[in-house]
Amino acid sequence: MSAFAPWSIEQAEVVVNKCASRTGPVLLTLQALQCEFGYVHPDAVPLVARTLNVSRAEVHGVLTYYHDLRTSPAPAHAVRICVAEACQSVGSGAVVQRAEGELGVSMGERSVDAIDLESVYCLGDCALGPAALVDGQLLGRLSPPQIAAVIASLRSESA
């Protein structure tokens, strides 16, 4: 996963100002901040509100609505396994189980070595499931041993 910039309010101002002239800018501004810093720092909320002339509450509402947006620093790696029907039909359940076992966490949690295990509903790889998005890269035809290998390689990358 690409390295994110460390949080800085000055840099955040630059990001937010760039978005300010866009139409309907709140969501895309939060996305831009997350793109820059890996997450939306709570201090960005008043900045976004002030710059875009909306209320802090509105920004908070948007920030908490979308599952993609997070308010704490990004993990070292993210493993997002599709748990929707098409992938279920070819055994995503077993893939999930194996990933949970490898990482020692349940879906929706972060492992001690900062790998997030998340569920996702459909990655558009429905004929080649089970699928997963690992650090932004789509993987298809996954099996439990393959997910274990993927996780192992993430760990060796971090190490």
Next chain:
Amino acid sequence: MTLLHEPDFGTPERESDVTVELTVDGAAVSVPAGTSVMRAAAQAGLSVPRLCATDSLDPFGSCRLCLVEIDGRKGTPASCTTPVETGMVVHTQTPRLANLRRGVMELYISDHPLDCLTCPANGDCELQDMAGVVGLREVRYGFDGENHLDAPKDETNPYFTFDESKCIACSRCVRACEEVQGTFALTIAGRGFDSKVSPGGTSFFDSECVSCGACVQACPTATLQEKSVIDLGMPTRTVLTTCAYCGVGCSFKAELRGDELVRMVPFKDGGANEGHSCVKGRFAWGYATHRDRVTEPMVRESIHDEWRVVEWDEAFEFAASRIKSIQAEYGTDAVGGITSSRCTNEEVFVVQKLVRAAFGNNNVDTCARVCHSPTGYGLKQTFGTSAGTQDFKSVEKTDVILLIGANPTDAHPVFASRMKRRLRAGAQLIVLDPRRIDLVRSPHVEAAFHLPLQPGSNVAVVNALAHTIVAEGLVDREFVAQRCEPAAYAVWEKFILRPENSPEAVASIAGVEADDIRSAARLFAAAGNGAIYYGLGVTEHSQGSTMVMGMANLAMATGNIGRDGVGVNPLRGQNNVQGSCDMGSFPHELPGYRHVSDDVVRQQFEEVWGRTLQSEPGLRIPNMLEGALSGQFRALYVQGEDIAQSDPNTTHVKAALSAMDLVIVQDLFLNETSSFAHVFLPGTSFLEKAGTFTNAERRINRVRPVMSSRTGLSEWQVTAALANALGYPMHYDSASEIMDEIAGLTPTFAGVSFAKLDEVGSVQWPCNEGQPDGTPIMHVDQFVRGLGNFVETPYVATDERTTRRYPLILTTGRILSQYNVGAQTRRTENIRWVDEDVLEMHEADAEPRGIADGSWVFLTSRVGETTLRCVITDRVPPGVVYTTFHFPVTGANVITTEYSDWATNCPEYKVTAVEIRTASQNHVARGGQLAAVDQDGVSIDDLLDGETLAIKEEFAHERADVKLARMLDQIVKNSVGLTPEDQVERVARHLRGFWTPAMVDELAQAVSTGAVTLSPPAAAAVAELTAGAPSAAS
């Protein structure tokens, strides 16, 4: 009256020329196109179950209780979001719908505490009601599923709690905050089952919430609940009354439990507020029962004595005997009275009657002197009546709002909400204000132009706006030709086209870009409907009256008078500024703005009152104070105004008060002024009064007693008793009788009576035979004075200039949570938000002075100084500093000077040259006292250099005749004419209309002794007035 439940039609009313006919449950209904099926059903008397719908909010369609069946349509559409169509056949009650509704309620209750019997909303809960309405008998899901029952309570707001466990996520609070209040402080956080109302991820107290109560009002459950209801229980009866804070004049349902007030709920049928409120009106009423209330009369021989509690009769006798002896010794004119814009019309009426009939002079003035007297003067000169032209609702039809010297979101919050709604719907806004007020930019509102003009340059800018409009051919020629005096227009056009009125010439004076002035002028001129709204930032200047006329000129030139969406609209500071002026509180006018010199009018009053009345103007407040210092004015009756805190140059005010033999203060609390009083007559709060208030839109609203008088008497009874003690018989059985007398004597009030108001709710004057239902919009077909009068408005710079010693300009204003001198709001939980006045200052001014954000500073003008905390902000431009005057500890008015409007003497609060320097908290000037001493015994004066003190000394003791000459000089400068003779005539007319003969005489005397020198026109005018009089001859 039992608890008043107002009908709720579920969705807002729609306007349409097209009527749609449909059938609901067999009943034929006709409604305007665009109406919802729900509202149509409600109009047919059929109530469709609902939780998320209420007629103050746009339909939302979330609860799904209001589903109906419509013949020929699939499914079960929600009646709130389905518009009616011709021929529709709607069924609101079918077995299918009954099942669905029970199903919805079953879901709600599966995630709701089962504590109805101990819930504060028990009996006032729509969720509870709906469970009954749909016949919910069991919750088959059980209660052990996932739920929110353990959600924490937020009790941080002083007035209401947020109990999330009871929230049904209907979003009514969120929508009320957006649609009604316009603050957007609430949201739904999360989504799906985790959706919850949130003030933005923080506590209510730390959020953007302005505590207007709209969310509490909208909540159908006990989720958002008044703490007073939690503490005291559900109210059992309602008294309809009117708020006593600002000039919006909101109607409230005072809800009581027995005789105890439980809560104030904004009244939907209230014309001014239509169901909305602000933090002050809705919640900050606790001062009425505050322990500081004085409820018994008190007297003392000298202001150095302790107060002595006495019986009412003794107090009246004490006061009356002193007044009589003073008048015997110093003459009839040595006493006077001040009416209060916080009191009812009836109370004000009897006070001015007391002065005119019992004191026998016209020395009556009002606190409106220090706020909106220029409005009265300016609009009378141009339009012919001293009042705003529109109703509040008019703003909903406005395309461009020109907002000048007003900060509605803080000072008139309920009207501000209406304005913001219109702005969100697409109207444009131009703000003329030195300070970047919230409306310049706040969530979902952004002004097209903000002209941060230098304080004192209003007239220059309004002239430049008009100049642009005339020069660029943007005048509404047709309107001007049909509705205005042609000669006056021609003179004005010539005047306004002068080069000194061009934006380019004005730019440097005002510190505003010429292009911005031009663009703003074009925007305003191009508006279909352009409306001007203004506040004390217009009036409280040495040219306040000129500015009012300048705005009136602008409105006429652009054809923006006489219909919905336009007009010149003063935002009145206090609840009854309009009313107190209407009631004859000014020394030159009898009730209804008729000059005391009008023999016909005066005779009518003389007949009814049984006394001969003076035909010449009496003293204004500043004249009274001057007179006190010179020994001619000896006694003052002040009702409901704290002039020692609110009037300018309080050092001077206090000196004048100290010099009087008798000061009678009638108020709720001992205040700054009562420190100088000999008689204290306890007053009643609005919750104890019967009467009427007249708001900024001329709306006369009933004030009804919610609780019994804490003092045992009403103010008008006290005034009447004082009159009787003075030997003038005055008797009324009720406030209603007083209004009958007002109506009998005042043509614009002829149709007003308590009975009428009780029947129709409220009326806007004029209300008489010609306008039996009142007059929402004035000057529709013609101006009150016939043709509109353009008046030349030359820009004359104030004498208050920045100097090397006082290089900054101080301007003052209000904040949301506090009100005026704070007598009421400081005695409520509102102090939780703000408990001190602070000085706003730009970084560019703070930095070179070594002043840090939050540090203590000395604020010094040539008349006084105080100490307060500094906030560094870019809300104010460099060179301008800003503060409020809510707290006596600051005593900000110790700083302001006695410079005043040339026409009305309204003080120039908005422009004071000052200097700021760092201080320590130990040097706090308590109560604004000059001699405040720090811990080491060093006075603040000790910290200032000798020269500063000398200058202060000089101004503090400006000679009375010099002062009069200076005032006359201002009148001359503002009364330009075509010819020298013309100008002299104008000045003379002004003096005749507003000055007492004694003042003119004093000036003539000074001229003759060579003590002062006047300019030729001034001298000529004085000579004209004194021709034949002994003083002129000598």
Next chain:
Amino acid sequence: MITVYVPGDSAARSVGADTVAAHLVAGAAARGHDVRLVRNGSRGMLWLEPFVEVDVNGTRFGYGPVSSDDVDSLLDAGILEGAHHPLAHGNVDQIEWLARQQRVTFARVGVIDPLSLADYEAHGGLAGLRHALTMADDDVVAEVLASGLRGRGGAGFPAGIKWRTVLEAQSDQKYVCCNADEGDSGTFADRMLMEGDPFTLLEGMTIAGLAVGATQGYVYLRSEYPDAITRLNEAIDIARANGWLGNDVLGSGRVFDIEVREGAGSYVCGEETAMLESLEGRRGMVRPKPPVPALQGLFGKPTVINNVLTLASVPMVLADGAAAYQALGTGRSRGTQVFQLAGNIARGGIVETAFGVSLSELVNDFGAGTRSGRSVRAVQVGGPLGAYLRADSLDVAMDYEALADVGAMLGHGGIVVFDDTVDMAQQARFAMEFCAVESCGKCTPCRIGSRRGVEVIDRVIAGVDREANLMLLDDLCTLMTDGSLCAMGGLTPLPVRSALRQWPEDFGGNP
């Protein structure tokens, strides 16, 4: 110079196409061959991915599925001359699976270099827009109306009627919004089109925009499709640079531009009003209708909202005329439909064909049964809100009306196959759970009902008060169907009830 095609489609990449491409280029160079690599879209024969094609004198020979380990043996076998190999499928155009289809919307997908404007035009691109620019706006709308083109997002509403409404609305500003929030499991046609032939979508949107008087278009694209986002943005830049987007569309003096807006993880934002809210940058909460978006849509302005495939079908309608399009299909379902075979299926991929093909044909003929080799037990048609059909009831024509007759719906054309190991009670539970996770939370039946639905099904599965809970579940399903604000809550009962009705044994009942 030999042209070799290795799909850049993300599905192909998910199974190693990038490595295959790299190996191929390296291997060819090592063998002294001068190779031009094109990262085309996918042909839609996903079970064959990575599917390598070699252009031999204008004929494209296909090989797949190719793993990087196979590359050497393929090169050695001489595939650059179209030689045979165990992975060879011969002339791609003659592969029966493809030849049986009627590729209209997908005509260029997999064939061309997605970002080559020359390729695009060489294969008929821009003909529709050029033609439209010669016509009056009303006539363009009339043409679309006459073609019978219906919305492909699921509702099947005639596109021309929407366009007409927007055209006739008076407003200073109008918009075209492309709904590319393809969130249904089992669907990937939008993604493949945007990755494989993005210009078609842009052309369709431009025709729509010019026809109705809009100057700005937005594509709302889900964040789960990072490749599509990149590809579409690249295509927009190219279109702008070449003068057919922007201030002077193809020299006509008319204005139209397109911006991609990324979703942020919300299924319900595929619902058109929630999508508008999200495009406005707000919480993706469903709006009540009326007002319809055609009159009050994005920022309250009249807005055409169409799905990717709908808009991508427009260029063909304008290029070849309404009659040509109208000639395809059956009954009121005109034109072609892009079916997506997914889940446990042997030959998953894109089948574009005229309406009216039977589900059995798709699953058993095109799809060749399950990937696991076990028997088919259930087929879910139309995404997570679609009904499950039994293996013995697949003999249903795939058009809007015929499916409605059997209580199912076509949705976005996704078909997910399950073998006999599937537990239908768990699938029903999943439908409720999915609704609970993705509900916007606005309306009560969906917000609380879906959560309670999971709990009730759990009790049924556990055998707790089975009959009473089944009755409660049925009442809940009725409430969600009749009472929900949008299709999310309104259709969730469809998979639940279809499972309950057809597989009672999985819920502890008698089969």
